[in-house]
Amino acid sequence: MPKIQFKITLCDAPSCIHKHSKQIRQALDKELEKQGLKEKVSIHLSGCLGMCAKGPIMIVNPGYVMYGNLTENDVPEIVQAHLKHNKPVARLVIGEDHLYNRFFRIFGDVDFFGKQMRIALRNCGIIDPENIDDYLSLRGYEALAKALTEMTPEQVVAEIKKSGLRGRGGAGFPTGMKWEFTAKQPGPEKYVICNADEGDPGAFMDRSAIEGDPHTVIEGMIIGGYAIGASKGIIYIRAEYPLAIKRLEKAIAAARENGFLGTNILGSNFSYDIEIRLGAGAFVCGEETALIHSIEGSRGMPRPRPPFPSVSGLFGKPTLINNVETWANIPVILLDGGAWFAGIGTATSKGTKVFALAGKVRNTGLVEVPMGTTLREIVFDIGGGIPNDRKFKAIQTGGPSGGCLPEQYLDTPIDYESLAKAGSIMGSGGMIVIDEDSCMVNLARFFIEFTQDESCGKCTPCREGTKRMLEILTRITEGKGQPGDIEKLERLGTMIKKSSLCGLGQSAPNPVLSTIKNFREEYEEHIYQKKCRAGVCSSLLSYTINDNCVGCGACKRVCPVDAIEGTRKEKHRIDQNKCIKCGQCYQTCKFSAITRA
Amino acid sequence: MEKLITIYINGREYKVEPNQTIMQAADKLGFHIPRLCYHPKLSIEGACRVCIVEVEGAKSYVASCAYPVNEGMKIHTNTQELRRARRDIVELLVDNHPMDCHTCERDGNCELQRLAASMGIRARHFEGERKQYGVDVSGDSVIRNPDKCILCGRCVRMCSEIQQVHNLTQAHRGFNTVVMPAYNMPMAESVCTACGQCINVCPTAAFLEKNYTQDLFEKLNDPNLIKVAQFAPSVRAAIGEAFGLEPGSNMEGQLVAALRKLGFDYVFDTQFSADLTIMEEATEFLERVQNKGKLPMITSCSSAWMKCLEQFYPDLIDNVSTCKSPMSMQSAVTKTYFAQKLGVDPKKILSVAAMCCTAKKYEAARPELNVEGMRATDIVVTTREIAWMIKSAGIDFLNLKPEEQDHPLGMSSGAGVIFGTTGGVMEAAIRTAYELYTGQTLVDIEVEDLRGLKGVKEGKVLMDGQEIRVAVAHGLGNACKLLDTVRKDPGRYHFIEIMGCPGGCVGGGGQPYAGVNSIPLDEGALRKRAQALYDEDRSKTIRRSHDNPDIQKLYKEFLQRPGSHVAHELLHTHYKQKFPKGIVPKSSLQ
C-alpha cells in the first residue's frame, strides 16, 4: 500500500457547502486521479472551521496550510504544485492563519477553551516539547529567520512597540519601550534574561509554558538579543522545576544543533547563546534586581531603581529582562504582526494573558484569554463556576500580593488598569476563586504570612511591617482582636505599600487592604463579636452538644483533651474551658448532636 | 559645569546640579532628610526607607539617597503623611529592638535613639515579637549582638566593599533576617580580621569591641602589680572627640596625666616602639635589598592585615616583615628590659595597651607573641574604652595639666608619631633606611606622595643611585587591590606599607564614635586626626627613629644592634597560613 503523503481536510459545514465545497471535492478527486496521486493523499471532511467568510476552506497537512476562497478552477494548481511538488500555492493561502488558530484544530474542548485565545501557550498541549521538529513544523523559528533576514534590530523593536505588548511578569511595563531603552544603551556587552522564577503559591504558568513549548521562549530570547545587540541570554529558573529545566536544556541543545544558537545564526553575522541559571526558590528573586543579584552570585535582594536594568543590569551591563510569557509572545508578534496583536485586547492592554485558575472552581487549570475578558467569564464560563453549589465570595488575582475582589467586581474586564482600579493587580497570573466557606481574615493572614516569610529582609517596612500585620491578623483570627486593630492594619498597610523598596513589599499589603475594603464586616465580626461566619477560624468556634445526643460516648472517646463528660445514654456536655476547638467530636458524631457556632 | 536644573522642594523652586541624588541636592540646600542606612563611603542600599520623600507623580515614596533629581521634579520632604510613614518605619525598627537603652554601651551615642527622638516616637503602636538570638562573644575583639541589629547593612557593606573581607552577610528571610558570618560561624572561627570597622559604622550596639574595662579597673586596684601603660599614636589624636572636642585635638599630655590618675605606675608610649620597629624593619629591609631577599617587603604592624594575610594571601607570607607590631615590641621590652631595670619578676608587671584598634586585642592573645611563656600584652583597651574609664573614674580630662611620658620606654621621635596615619610607617622607615644605607642624613623627610587618603599611594626614593619603589595601602580593600598587583608583578615595588583600617590607625576600629552631627569615618575627621600627628612630628627636634636617644640606649644596654639574636628573639615573629571555616585549603579541593 503506497504511503499517504498528504492529508486534506475540507470544511463540510453548511456555509462552505453553500460555496460549492462539494464541487471542490469532486474536482479534487478528479485531479488526483489524473495526476496519479489518489493513493498518496487522503481526504477528510470536517465540521465548521469557523472561517466561513473565507470559505470554502481546505487545509493541507502536514504543514497546516490553509486555503480559502477556493473555486474549482484552483484545484488543479493546488494538486500540481502542492501535492505533487510540495510547493504551497501562496496566492490561495489565507492570511488569517494566525499561529494561535492551530490550537483549536486539536482541541475541540469548547466549554473550556471556547473563550480562550492561545498565543503564548499556542503550542502547549499540541507539540512534543522535546522534539524540535514539532516546533519547526508549526512555523517554529520562522520569526527568528524573519527578524534576522528581513528586519533590522530597530524594526524588530518597532514591531514590538507597535504590538502594545506589556510585561507579563506583573508590573505591565511596555515591553517595546524596555527593548528600546536597552537597545539604545551603548556598549558591546549586554544581556538578555528570561525570568522564569515563578514563585506565587499555586501558580504554574511559566512552568507549563516551558514544559509545553520551550522553543518559543528560546526563540523569543534570541530575537530579543538581536534587537538590543546582546550576545548572551540567561534563563533564570527555579531548581524546583526539574522537568522544565531538562526540556530547556534539551531545547537549547537542539537549537544549537540547528544553528539557531551559536555563531552566525542562520548565516547572519549575529551570534548569541543561552545559558540556564538555577534559582534556589526565593520568591523575591522574581523581582528583577534581586534576580540579577542572584545570577551574579550574591544574596537575592532587590536594590533601588533607577538605574534600571536596561541601563545597569547584570554585572553592571545593560540588561533586557522579561518573563516567560512575555518572551513566548514575541515570535507570534513578529510573524503575525504588531498591528494584529494590538487588535486583541483593550485600549491599554493588548494581547492575551495566561492565568492559573485555582481554588473553588470546577475547572481548575491554565487559561489564556484575551485582555478585556471579564472575571465572570473566566470563573463561570471557562472555570465552570463554583463546585458543590456554594456561593461565590471573592476572586483573588495576582498571587500573594494581589487583592480580593468581591462579586460586584466580577464584570471587571481583565487589564492592568481595570484590575488596579478595582484594588487588585494583574500580577503574574495567579487567580484564586474563593467561596463562602473561606474566611477573608484568615485568607489575608495566609497571604501576609507568605510575604513575610519570603520578604528578603532588606527594607524595614516589608521586613518589620508585614510581621506586625501578621501578628495583628493572627490575633484577630484567634479571637484576641482589639478595637483599633483594623485601623492599625490600614495604617501599616498603606505605609508599607508606599514606602517599601521593591514590588514585593509595595504589594504585600494588598490582600489585607482589599479584604478590609470589601469585607470589613468580617473583620468587625471577628473583633467585636468573636465570630467567624465561614467557620474557619477555629479559635472563634464553639462546640456544644444539642438534644440529638444519644449518649453513645463516641465524641468523648475522640476528644484529645477530655473536655467532654457525660454518662452513657445521657446527653453529654463540653467543658468550654477545656475545649481546644479541634472539631474531632463534630466530625465523629453520627447523630448531628454537636452544634458548631 | 553642567547646566543647572530646576527642582521644587516643598513648593519652593531651586536650581541644582543634575546627576545627583535628591538627598545630595537637599543637603546642599539645607534640608537634612533623616537617614539611617546611608553612608557616603558605602554603596547605596536604600534599605532602611527612613530617607523616603514624596515625588509628585511617583506611585510610591522614593528613597532620596538613591533617587536622582530630574528637571522639574517636585519633591516634598516633610508632608504630614510622609512624616507619619517615616515615624512608623522608625517605630518598626524600635519595636524589634531591645528596650535596654539604660544598660546599653551606646546609650547617648546611638543613631537609632537619636532618630527615634527626632521622629517624635512617644508611643508604640505595633509592638510584638522581638528577635532573640543571643550575643556572640567568641571573638577576642569584636562581639556581635544581633538582637540590637536593625539590619541597615552598613557593616555588611563595610566588611565587603571597603575591607573586602566578606565575613558578614544577611542570612535568612523576612523577620528572621540576621547579619552573621557564613554558616553562622562564631566570630572567632570566622574570617573576621577583627578590624572593627563594623563597630565604627554600626548605628546601634550590634557590634562592639570586647570590653576589658572592668577587668582593667580590677587589676589597677591590685597593689601587687606594677601597672605599665602604653598608648598608640592615634589615640592621642582622637580621644578628645570622646570628650566633645573637635577631631584633631592632640591630647597626649592630658592622656598621660589621666593614665597616671587611673593608677598606672608607668606611662610609656607605643611611639617609642614605633621607633624601635623602624630600627628593626629598616634593617630587615636593607638586608633583603642587599642580600637579594624576598621583595617587596611588606609591613606587619597592622594586626587586622596580618589575619587577612594569613587567610587570603598566604603566598605572600615570606614577603611580610618578621617584625612584631609596635605594641607587641613595646610589651616585649617592658617585660624583659624594663623588668630587669626595675629588678622585678616580669610576672608582676601588668602590661596594658590603649589602642585605636580592636584587632590588637586579638593580636595580644596570639600565643606566638608570648615572651618567656607569658602574654606580653596583658590587656588591650580601645580609645573608646579608655575614654569611658577616664569618665567613669571621674577624671576631669579636659582640664588636666599635660604631663610627660616616663623613661626609658616613653620617648619618641617624630617618625614614631606618624605611625598612626596611613603612609606614616613608610615615611618613618625611609628616614632611617636612607641614612643606614647611604650613611647620609635625608634632608627632605616629609614624603608628600605617601600622605593623604588616596587608597593606594606610590612613591620613589633614590638611595645612592638605587631607585626604591614604595607603595602604601590603607583599608583591607585597597590592600587587596595592591596585593593583587604584586601577585601579578612582583618586581614592581620594593617596599609596601599596609594598614588594615581606612586612613590607617587614625581610622581604627576602636576610635570614638561619630558624634551627633558627624558620620562614622568622615574623611574630614580622619584628615584632622592625621594632621595632629603630622603637626606633632614637625614640632619635634628629633624626627628620625635612629636619633631617639632612648632607642640608642636600649640597643646599647640590651638589644645590641638591630637584627641581633636578642632582637630576633623578642621583636620578631612568624606567620602561617590559616584556614578559618569557609576557607578551604587548595590541596583539599583536588
Added chain:
Amino acid sequence: MDIIKRKRAQAVARIISKGYLSTKRVYVGMATCEIAAGSKEVMDIFRQAIANGLTDVYLSQKGCAGRCNLEPTVEVVEEGKIPYKYGKVTPQRAKDIIEKHLKKGEVIREWLI
C-alpha cells in the same frame, strides 16, 4: 528565510517518517502536573502496545494544555475529526482505549472531556 523553510521541510519529513500520517495520532500529556497525576504509567502502556505490534498509530508526548483537574489527559486525533480527548486516564483506561478506540474504532464516550 530559505534556510528556515528548508529546515521546516526537513523537520516535517522527519515527523512523517516517524509515522505522523498514521490513521490515528495519540498524544499523552507529559508536563510536571500530568506526570504527578500519573501520566508516565499511561505513556508506558501506549509504548508497550506499540512495541507489542499496535500499528498505524503515531504516539507523542505533549505539554500541559491547562486542563489540570482532569489530568492525565490522552488525545486521539483522527484527521478531519474533532480530537477525542480523554481525561483522568488510568493505566487500565489506557489499555481500554487501546483495545476499543485504537484497535476497533469504538470511542469510549463516558471518559471524554
